[in-house]
Amino acid sequence: MSKDEIVDRYFEWICKLIQGVEYTKGYSYHKLLVRLFYTDFNYTVAMDANREEDGIDLRYRFAREELYSQSQAAYCLDDRPCSVLEMMVALSLRCEEHIMDDPDKGNRTGQWFWGMIDSLGLRAMYDENYIENYVNRKICNFLNRRYQKNGKGGLFTLKENQKDMRCAEIWYQMCWYLAEMDFYERRETQ
Numbered sequence: 001m002s003k004d005e006i007v008d009r010y011f012e013w014i015c016k017l018i019q020g021v022e023y024t025k026g027y028s029y030h031k032l033l034v035r036l037f038y039t040d041f042n043y044t045v046a047m048d049a050n051r052e053e054d055g056i057d058l059r060y061r062f063a064r065e066e067l068y069s070q071s072q073a074a075y076c077l078d079d080r081p082c083s084v085l086e087m088m089v090a091l092s093l094r095c096e097e098h099i100m101d102d103p104d105k106g107n108r109t110g111q112w113f114w115g116m117i118d119s120l121g122l123r124a125m126y127d128e129n130y131i132e133n134y135v136n137r138k139i140c141n142f143l144n145r146r147y148q149k150n151g152k153g154g155l156f157t158l159k160e161n162q163k164d165m166r167c168a169e170i171w172y173q174m175c176w177y178l179a180e181m182d183f184y185e186r187r188e189t190q
Contacts, residue, residue, distance in 0.1 A: 001162040003025045003075070003087045004070065004074045006068065006077070007076060007077065008140060010059065010076075010077060011013060011033075011034075011037055012055065013060070013062050013065075013066060014033075014037070014062075014086070014170065015030075015033055017089055017093065017109055017110075017113075017157055018092060018109060018110045018113040018114070019088055019110065019111065022110075022112045023110040023111065023113075023114040024114070024163065027126035027127070027128075028126060028127040028128075029125070029126050029127065029139075030127055031119075031125075031127050031130040032117075032122060032125045032126070032130060032135060033085060035132070035136070036083065036085035036133055036139070037083050037084075037085040037086070038083065038089050038140055038182045039084045039156075040080070040081045040082070040083060040084070040087075041055060041081065041083055041084045041086070042081075042108075042143055043143075043170075044145060045167075045168070045169045046169075046172065047169040048169050048171075049171050050153070050169075050171065051082075051087045051090070051170050051171070052081075052087060052089060052092060053082075053188060054087065054090035054091065055083065055087040055090045056078070056084035056086070057078040057090065058086050058093075059073050059078065059079050059086070059088045060073055062077075079166075083140075084139060084143070085123035086110075088113055088116055088155070089109075089113060091112070091116075091155075091174065092109045092110070092112040092113040092116070093109055093179070095109075095112045095174060096108055096109045096112060098158070099175075099178060100112070100178065113134060115156075116155040116156065118157075119137055119151060119152060119153070119154060119155055119156055119157040120142055120153065120154070120155065121138050121152075122135060122138055122141075122161050126133040139154070141153055142154055142155070145166045147166065148164065148165075148167070149161060149164050149165060149172060151165035151177070154166070155170060155173060155174070155178070156173045156174055156177035158176060158177060158178075158180055159180060160180065163176070177186075
């Protein structure tokens with residue numbers, strides 16, 4: 001199998017982790033996902049290196065699950081930096097598997113990923129409506145932390161923000177978002 005074929009299979013595997021009609025409303029987001037896959041994740045907050053490492057580790061999870069050797073994964077996939085898509089999907093998996101796992105609710109990896117797409121302002125960028133300059137600008141704003149204080153335009157938007165999301169590592173942003181979401185869910189059930 002060629003290197004390009006393994007890269008294509010890897011991309012398809014990533015997409016399967018976050019796809020679902022309940023999240024995409026039947027629209028295809030192939031163009032957006034390709035753009036995120038071929039955009040390098042870079043960061044300015046030092047601890048976001050952990051998000052980069054999780055994205056790189058996703059390559060080896062793919063290799064294990066799809067029965068490729070570690071050396072095949074390294075040769076075919078480790079020739080470039082972590083992508084924005086890899087980082088976001090790895091973060092969604094970490095959120096689901098390490099924090100929000102709830103057998104009664106099922107696997108919500110896609111929910112966390114598409115929530116980030118919403119916060120970035122990219123939900124309307126399905127294939128038939130895709131505007132490359134708009135997408136590139138939104139991704140650039142995210143990577144350079146040129147988004148609102150409450151996180152809108154970044155990965156997580158808070159309703160009641162006490163902190164400047166632009167200064168916090170992505171992990172803390174996610175934790176604050178999940179805590180706020182839990183607070184509102186509990187308040188609705190009371």
